[in-house]
Amino acid sequence: xxxxxxxxxxxxxxxxxxxxxxxxxxxxFVSGQTAKDPVTGEMKPDIRSQTERxxxxxxxxxxxxxxxxxxxxxxxxxxxxMAKFGEFNEVYVRCFPKPYPxxxxxxxxxxxxxxxxxxxxxxxxxx
Numbered sequence: 399x400x401x402x403x404x405x406x407x408x409x410x411x412x413x414x415x416x417x418x419x420x421x422x423x424x425x426x427f428v429s430g431q432t433a434k435d436p437v438t439g440e441m442k443p444d445i446r447s448q449t450e451r452x453x454x455x456x457x458x459x460x461x462x463x464x465x466x467x468x469x470x471x472x473x474x475x476x477x478x479x480m481a482k483f484g485e486f487n488e489v490y491v492r493c494f495p496k497p498y499p500x501x502x503x504x505x506x507x508x509x510x511x512x513x514x515x516x517x518x519x520x521x522x523x524x525x
Contacts, residue, residue: 407458
């Protein structure tokens with residue numbers, strides 16, 4: 399059983415995928431989000447700004463599903479330039495309360511000129 403999560407607070411999908419999917423009412427799977435502004439479609443050039451916007455996009459999807467960043471249990475992060483890992487972490491750490499989600503961070507060639515992309519798995523609260 400799955401249900402789509404869709405919000406104008408994050409960019410519309412550019413391919414055959416959903417912004418998020420709730421599975422069995424227990425988990426939200428957030429598709430990879432870049433730093434694309436959902437209104438202007440633009441991305442700022444620096445890694446800190448892109449990390450902030452990427453996490454804002456993820457937050458919008460999570461909140462639409464009735465959860466918070468504190469409910470995130472897993473993040474996959476993809477960086478175009480692993481030399482920017484420290485700058486990425488400076489922003490990332492401010493967006494999640496402890497205990498931090500489990501995370502993998504890898505270098506990757508990203509679409510549309512993005513410097514960062516992240517996806518997330520969120521544990522939904524019982525109703």
